[in-house]
Amino acid sequence: MSMKDHFTFSDLFAGVGGFHAALHSLGGRWQFASEIDAEAAAVYDYNWLRPLREAEPDDEARRRYRVSGDIVELTEPVVKVPRSDVLTAGFPCQPFSKSGFQRGMAETRGTLFWNIARILQCEEKRPAVVMLENVRNLAGPRHRETFATIVATLRELGYRTSSRPAVFSPHLLPSASGGRPQARERVFILAHFVGRDRAEHPSAFDDPVVSPAAFANTWSKHDWDLSQHLPLEPEESVEQRYFLESAERKWLDTWDRILHAVARRLHPGERMPGFPIWADDFRSVEDARALIRDAEALGRPLPAWKQGFLLKNAQFYERHADVLDPFRFELDAFPASRRKLEWQAGPHRPLEETVIQLRPSGIRCKLPSYAPALVAINQTSIVGGRRRLTPREAARLQGLPEDFQFRHTLPDGGWAEQRDAASYKQMGNGVNVGVARFVFARYVEQHADEIREHAANVVHAVSRGAASS
Incomplete structure (x- = not known):
């Protein structure tokens, strides 16, 4: 496989690896991951990094395959996150969720977006494409200023991005395109580097990459049958x-x-x-x-x-x-x-x-x-x-592969099953794989000419990965 057949990605606020599954299926290769929750990090390690370690010939190479912790420590005072072609981040949703106090960036966790921005402003660490995900409420009326701040910051850092997010749910996406029978509206903010002048030019303020309306004539949410399409055990x-x-x-x-x-x-x-x-x-x-x-x-x-x-x-x-x-x-x-x-x-x-x-x-x-x-x-x-x-059925709702396991790697190289409460929590916090894959692939396709200027391998790999699915 040539270098242009794959791209590297960094996975921030990684959870158990929903973004990893999505990008890996499109030709992405893991470069870095951070997750502060120890149980989620252990599941991520077992499913995604353990196989990579086992494929390496020597101990020194194996040691790099690990999940890092707190993003604050990794970006302050200096950025320790390595450069990759693509950066994904399902940054904490509690500051914007209807189930919380909706304090947005006034709450400490809301400011973690600025830690993402610190990575983007480092020229030597700057990814070509960024994909952020959060709850639907981030684009709601109570957080209009917060969303506008995120968009303005990305443009100041040289990233072209839409004034409106892609809002998508797996149950509005046809099964053949990666949809799943779960109502789960989430906001996806996608951006790619073009330089500040071009990013802030009015001509760059395009519409969202895709919306559920694109399938209005070919797909209905009522076409789902949970027992058949999940399927249930x-x-x-x-x-x-x-x-x-x-x-x-x-x-x-x-x-x-x-x-x-x-x-x-x-x-x-x-x-x-x-x-x-x-x-x-x-x-x-x-x-x-x-x-x-x-x-x-x-x-x-x-x-x-x-x-x-x-x-x-x-x-x-x-x-x-x-x-x-x-x-x-x-x-x-x-x-x-x-x-x-x-x-x-x-x-x-x-x-x-x-x-x-x-x-x-x-x-x-x-x-x-x-x-x-x-x-x-x-x-x-x-x-x-x-x-x-069951946790297995919940994993299917999130589009994770059938061989995904809720297990922790043990120091002796063995593994242990995770408690169910943690598994349900991780699925509730996770990104849907099919939606992330679809929206990312469609974004790269629609902005291929500009993305190719800085990361032609992303365009080539995604085109190849999407065509083979």
């Missing part, structure tokens, strides 16, 4: 620890019976309630209105959305009180969040035919076409009404 091969506990089964069984009883009373063409059902607010409409008035009189008015849900639940209760009341005793024994249910699965069907999440906001039921986004906290989707997705 046969139930008999799934270990017992992934099946629901008795209390969890009780919650779902009770709600299944409630929904069945309500569905039998619906008029032809009438749908199940689309609003959250709150068992604690099963009361008359008159009582609901009194509650709203009392809150107003006390100077603590309820927000409009809550008033609406209270009245909808009251109307729902009044209509179905005779079938709901027999379940009150069972529901009262549940934890508060399990007395709430969000039905997002269209016409009524048994809960075992939906994808379920046990969320802090309640039990959510969705169509079994595609899964909700994997998250780093304990909301792993339940399938078949009986069990959670």
Whole structure:
């Protein structure tokens, strides 16, 4: 293989290697990785660096294949990250996530973008192409200034980049292009070096490299079938620890019976309630209105959305009180969040035919076409009404190869299986391989002429890798 058939990449905030898998499949060769989480770094090492070490003939060469740690120590006061053709970074999302405080760059972790910028400003370390990834909220209204700052900084450092990010989810990408049945919108910021004058010229302010609208006429998110396209493991091969506990089964069984009883009373063409059902607010409409008035009189008015849900639940209760009341005793024994249910699965069907999440906001039921986004906290989707997705199935949702393992390399050269909690967390924090691969390849293709000026090998390798897939 000639040198132009591959390119080098550095993998910052590497997690367990989603970017590594994507770029390796396009002809990328690992140059450097950093990850501060020790368990994620150990999984990265086992899957990606251990094979490289084993292929080296001598001990000195093997020692370079390791995952480095804190990016701050690697960039301050001097940059210790080696030069590579491509730099990827799924920099921490918590400062921008809706599940956090959304402080953006006002929070310490938000400033880690500046550590990426320190690498880009070093002429001798400067990569030709940069690919950053973060949560959808980074491009939302609360972080408009933050996103603009990132774009302006990249241009000041000589990188051409769009004023708008590529926002993409694996469930909006056809299976043949690397899509997976998971709703997971993420922001991708891509840039390539052209020099400051060209980067800041208005003609360089192009649109995002790709958007889901490109597939509107050929692909629909409703074409997914989770059991078929993931695929799910046969139930008999799934270990017992992934099946629901008795209390969890009780919650779902009770709600299944409630929904069945309500569905039998619906008029032809009438749908199940689309609003959250709150068992604690099963009361008359008159009582609901009194509650709203009392809150107003006390100077603590309820927000409009809550008033609406209270009245909808009251109307729902009044209509179905005779079938709901027999379940009150069972529901009262549940934890508060399990007395709430969000039905997002269209016409009524048994809960075992939906994808379920046990969320802090309640039990959510969705169509079994595609899964909700994997998250780093304990909301792993339940399938078949009986069990959670396994770590292997979560890895498939993220597009990782079948031979990917949740294992740690041991000092003696052996390995150990990782605890499930860490595996789920890593999948929730990870980048989707198929989306990263697709967006990167499309970006290089569309900007091939300019990228070729500084890294012709990237263009050649990506073109070769994309054509062979």
